[in-house]
Amino acid sequence: MQLCSSTTLRHLHRSDAKCACKPSARASLPFRGCLKRPLHVISDQGFATAGSAAAGSISAAATAVESVLVLDGPAPAVDVKNSSKVAENPAEQSQQESEKFNWYKTWYPVAALTALKTDAPNAVYLLGMRLVVWQDKHGAWRCFEDLCPHRLAPLSEGRIDESGQLQCTYHGWTFNEQGSCSSIPQIVDEKAHKTACSSNRACVKAYPTQVLHDLLWVYADSSPQTWAAASAGKLGLPSSAFPELVDGDWDLKRPWFQRDVPLSFDVVMENATDPAHVAHSHHGVIGSRYTDHRMDISLQGPVRTGGFKTLVAPVESSGIPPYEVTYVAPCLVRWDRGPTITLNIIPTRKGWVRIFVNFAGPKGSDRTRPDIPGMPPLVGFILDQLDKHIWLQHISTQNPIIDGDTLFMHAAERTLYERGDHSSWSKQYYMPATADAAVITWRKWLDKFGNSLPVLPRTAADLPPALPREQVFDRYNQHTKHCPHCKAALRNAEIAIGTVAVLAAVASASFVVAAINAAAALPAAAGAAAAAGSASVTTVGLWLVANLAGLAAAIAAVGGVIVAGLLKLRQQFIFEDYVHAEH
Secondary structure (H helix, E strand, O other): OOOEOOOOOOOOOOOOOOOOOOOHHHOOOOOOOOOOOOOOOOOOOHHHHHHHHOOOOOHHHHHHHHEEEEOOOEEEEEHHHOOOOOEEEEHHHHHHHOOOOOOOOOOOEEEEEHHOOOOEEEEEEOOOEEEEEEEOOOOOOOEEEEEOOOOOOHHOOEEEOOOOOEOOOOOOEEEEEOOEEOOOOOOOOHHHHHHHHHOOOOOOOOOEEEOOOOEEEEEOOOHHHHHHHHHHHOOOOOOOOOOHHOOOOOOOOOOOEEEEEOOOOOHHHHOOHHHHHHHHHHHHHEEOOOOOEEEEEEOOEEEOEEEEEEEEOOOOOOOOOOEEEEOOOOOOEEEEOOEEOOOOEEEEOOOOOEEEEEEEEEEOOOOOOOOOOOOHHHHHHHHHHHHOOHHHHHHHHHHHHHHHHHHHHHHHHHHHHHHHHHHHHHHHHHOOOHHHHHHHHHHHHHOOOOOOOOOOOOOHHHHOOOOOHHHHHHHHHOOHHHHHHHHHHHHHHHHHHHHHHHHHHHHHHHHHHHHHHHHHHHHHHHHHHHOOOOOOOHHHHHHHHHHHHHHHHHHHHHHHHHHHHHHHHHHHOOOOOOOOHOO
């Protein structure tokens, strides 16, 4: 198994598999020289199978969910021999389903490639671990624990040196692609230097990486067994990979939207698997509270370690056909509404997640969003044109969608954990509708298979302090500074603000000066005109002064309006308070 580092298509493939990239673009997965994390045992995770089970009321929904929490039977899994396909292995899966989900022995996307600096290290969080990702001189992405073994300084504050290695800028210790220390500048004796660098204590934990779907993925375990599997090409594709994208039948319809959100993973997953909130929480953005949004949600097939699938059936009057919502452990939720909405929700640390949003569909299709029933064709056309400007789509749709939910959940999760632990949801939540079946299923999956999640709060004390609105809706630090499209648009807006302000001031001042000069010259001109027996000069002079002054005022007013609009646009990239009563 090798990693294709082609800039146009990056994926894992077998050495004997056909690949459109050049042979020089292939690089074998590195072997880890310094390994410290203990072994975690886990099976490969796969997609849930489809079947049928319905829930007619809250008790029926709960009963249906409980009845399909099975511990045996086949479940599709990633086939390492042909990693571009989804296959089944009944013998292995029967044993695997008796296990808890292991949050370490799996892949997670940690950043969109466009959000990463290639000439400097990048800090990321995963499962409460502080990590640093960086690109070596061969173009391969590396992931280390974000601390220097010398004095625990963060390597993400370091640099990539002239040899293409990662250097801690506190004392200059340098580390190669495998995490082994290659230089300690303060040691004079060559033999002592070699001994110190070769010590396991001088090494940095390294984690396997791969690039897929324009995302950088990290395997959350650094044990010797994991690295042996990585070097043998046995880690396979992420369970959260899209089979249709891997097979090449589909493509992504947009660049990834990435945002860090101050919410716990369990609460965000509730939200992501819950279509029932959209019409109200996102009214005026992607839904309407005035439409008929009744729906039934039923479980499709058994709930397994690898996830579950639900069928959403809106009432016929809504104009929305039935669609499936699937959770694939550890982090993928897909809404198959054509094009498919793909949500990757990453548990970064307690009280925080990183969310990736995109749309995927068949190649050749130009659909970049699901159809909205009742939308006039002209409005749809305008939205399609706006979507071509990524920054505009982010500030008008993606960020407001996140903002529309965040404050609700930020408050609700603290109430949940003040009154009990994560398993107390069944006593605290009152969910009498079948539309709540997906939330019930997620919570039962978490209780049964996923309750070892390292960043899962146990009490309210595990959560960060409640944040003020200015930090809950902090678009700049959560999104803009990582997004090349929005960062460029913000920079352009700030340049435009300064430019318009200066031009308006200069033009207005020029007309003011001209008006003053004309006014100053008016008495002399008037005197000369009077001596000549003419009064027209006075009239023309007064008209000229008045018009010059008027032009100055008009330019100042227009410039002020443009600057005010640009300042409001600038604010969209930094902070925008979301008040539901105003929507």
